[in-house]
Amino acid sequence: MNRLQKIAQLFSPAAFVHDSEEEIQKLEQLIKSQQIGGITFFHSRHSAAANFEGRQEKLTFDNSLEKLKSLIKRYQSISKTPLLISIDAEFGLAMRIEQTPQYPYAITLGQLPIEMEPLIFESGKLIGEDLKAIGIHLNLAPVADCNTNPNNPVIGYRAFGDDKEKVSRFALAQYKGMIAGGVAACYKHFPGHGDTAVDSHLGLPIIDKTKEQLLQEELYPFIAGIKQGVDMIMVGHLAVPALTKGERLPASLSKHVLKDLLREELGFNGIVISDALNMKAVSELYPTKGELEWKAFEAGNDILCFSENITEGIHYINQNATDEQIDLSYQRIYNLKNKLGLNTASKPTFSKLNDNKANTFNQIVAQQLFNTHWDKAQIAHLLKSKDKITFIAAFNNLEDLKTPEFNNLNFRETLQLEDLNQQKLDLITEEQACILGIFLPSAKPINQFGMDQASIDKIKALSQNPNVLIIHFGNPLAAKTWQTPQSKAILLHAYQNLPEFQSQAWKHFRSTL
Known part of the structure; x- marks a missing residue:
C-alpha cells in the first residue's frame, strides 16, 4: 500500500443500519475512493449516543438484523481490501440490533460469585459467536471500568461493579470468551471512566485524582489485562489532569496518557482505538476539519472510530505524520486483520445466532443469582x-x-x-x-x-x-x-x-x- 492508503486504514467511520439510500451511497463512495480500513455499525443516526441521550423516544424496526447483514455484504463487496467490521455489543447484538440474542448486563454478571467466572467466559463466547455469525469481526467490549461512582451517568450497568479485583477477573474472562467466539475484542475506557459525573457523549468528564490513586483503582483492571495479553484498548474522552501534567485535555488526545503511560510505563504493545470522535467531549475542540483526527493519531491512537471528517483527516495526517508513525499503526491493523483472516478478499458468510443458547444461558444466570442473593x-x-x-x-x-x-x-x-x-x-x-x-x-x-x-x-x-x-x-x-x-x-x-x-x-x- 502507498502512504495515503495506509493512512486510510486507520479510519473506522460510522455505518448506520437504518439510513437513507443517499447516505448509504455516500459511505460506499468513501469506501471506494479513500479505501478506509473499517466501519463501525450503529442502529441509526437517531439513536447514536451523542445524538440520542436526553430523548425519550426510541426507534425500533422489525428488519434490523437482515438489514445489517445486507449492508455488511454490500460494503464488503465494493472494498478493495476487506473491511474490519466492528460494533458495540457489550451485552450482545441486542445492544444495537432488535430481535437478536440479549445476554445479561455486566452489572448483572458482576453480582455472580467469583467462582462462577466460567459463566462470564461463556457470555463472551456466545456474544462472539453471534457477531461472527453475521460478519462482524471486532466487538468494542468489554467494559473494564470500575463503577466507583453510583451516580455515573454513562457507565453504571455497563460495568461489572466497583470491586477492582472482580472487575479485573470478569473483564478478562469475558474478553477471552469473545476471542474464543471468533472475534477480536477490546478493553474500554482507558484510563477508567467509572468515577465520572459527566457523560462524555455530551461533555468532558474530569477525574481529579492523584496518579497513585488512579493506579490503585481506575487503572487496575487495565494493568491486569495488559499483563494477561489483552491486545486492544479503547481510550475514553475524559480529562485526568494527574496524567497530563495538569492539562484538562481528553486522555484520547494526550501523548502523556497514550505514549508515556500506556505504551512506555505499562508496556502495552497492542492496538489503541479511540472512543467515537463524534462525541461532544472532543468533537468541538478543533474548528478545522481533519485536525481532530490528526491530534488523535498524533497522541497515539491507531484506529480512529466514528470520524466524521475522513478525507480531511487523511489529508491532515499525510501533511504532518512521519512514515514511521504511519507504518507502526498500519502494521498493527494489518496484523489484526491477518489474524482474523481479513487480508485476503472474501465474501461474508452468515450462520444462525445463538437464540436457544442465549435463553438457556440467561436462565442459568438468573437461577444462580436468585439462589445466591x-x-x-x-x-x-x-x-x-x-x-x-x-x-x-x-x-x-x-x-x-x-x-x-x-x-x-x-x-x-x-x-x-x-x-x-x-x-x-x-x-x-x-x-x-x-x-x-x-x-x-x-x-x-x-x-x-x-x-x-x-x-x-x-x-x-x-x-x-x-x-x-x-x-x-x-x-x-x-x-x-x-x-x-x-x-x-x-x-x-x-x-x-x-x-x-x-x-x-x-x-x-x-x-x-
Whole structure:
C-alpha cells in the first residue's frame, strides 16, 4: 500500500443500519475512493449516543438484523481490501440490533460469585459467536471500568461493579470468551471512566485524582489485562489532569496518557482505538476539519472510530505524520486483520445466532443469582403468614406477564400500579401481603431510568409498608430513586427485565410457597 492508503486504514467511520439510500451511497463512495480500513455499525443516526441521550423516544424496526447483514455484504463487496467490521455489543447484538440474542448486563454478571467466572467466559463466547455469525469481526467490549461512582451517568450497568479485583477477573474472562467466539475484542475506557459525573457523549468528564490513586483503582483492571495479553484498548474522552501534567485535555488526545503511560510505563504493545470522535467531549475542540483526527493519531491512537471528517483527516495526517508513525499503526491493523483472516478478499458468510443458547444461558444466570442473593426463609415468612397476596405490576402490562409460571402463583388480585389508589393501599395490612414487580423501563439513569414521578411516588409509599415485597427487574442502581430511610419492604433484585429472569423469579417464588 502507498502512504495515503495506509493512512486510510486507520479510519473506522460510522455505518448506520437504518439510513437513507443517499447516505448509504455516500459511505460506499468513501469506501471506494479513500479505501478506509473499517466501519463501525450503529442502529441509526437517531439513536447514536451523542445524538440520542436526553430523548425519550426510541426507534425500533422489525428488519434490523437482515438489514445489517445486507449492508455488511454490500460494503464488503465494493472494498478493495476487506473491511474490519466492528460494533458495540457489550451485552450482545441486542445492544444495537432488535430481535437478536440479549445476554445479561455486566452489572448483572458482576453480582455472580467469583467462582462462577466460567459463566462470564461463556457470555463472551456466545456474544462472539453471534457477531461472527453475521460478519462482524471486532466487538468494542468489554467494559473494564470500575463503577466507583453510583451516580455515573454513562457507565453504571455497563460495568461489572466497583470491586477492582472482580472487575479485573470478569473483564478478562469475558474478553477471552469473545476471542474464543471468533472475534477480536477490546478493553474500554482507558484510563477508567467509572468515577465520572459527566457523560462524555455530551461533555468532558474530569477525574481529579492523584496518579497513585488512579493506579490503585481506575487503572487496575487495565494493568491486569495488559499483563494477561489483552491486545486492544479503547481510550475514553475524559480529562485526568494527574496524567497530563495538569492539562484538562481528553486522555484520547494526550501523548502523556497514550505514549508515556500506556505504551512506555505499562508496556502495552497492542492496538489503541479511540472512543467515537463524534462525541461532544472532543468533537468541538478543533474548528478545522481533519485536525481532530490528526491530534488523535498524533497522541497515539491507531484506529480512529466514528470520524466524521475522513478525507480531511487523511489529508491532515499525510501533511504532518512521519512514515514511521504511519507504518507502526498500519502494521498493527494489518496484523489484526491477518489474524482474523481479513487480508485476503472474501465474501461474508452468515450462520444462525445463538437464540436457544442465549435463553438457556440467561436462565442459568438468573437461577444462580436468585439462589445466591435471595433469602427464601425471609420470603416464606412474609408470604406464608398472609391469607391473601396481591400482585402489582409497575411499568409492564399484566397481560404480558401471565405465563404459566406466573399463573401458578394464584394471586388473589393483580393490578397495574397506575390503578393503585389509597383504598387499595390501605388493604395491605397484617392479613394481606403485596408483591410489587418493578419492570424498569430503562437501565440508564437519565430521566429517572424512564420512570414517571407519579409512579415513583406510589412505589415510595409501598416501600414503607413491611407487608410489601418488591422484586426489582432492572438495574439495581435505580432503587435509589424510590428508596428512603422509611423503606421497610423486602427488596429483591432481579437485575434484568428479561423473560428468562421473570420466569426464574416466578419459579423461585413457587418453590418458596
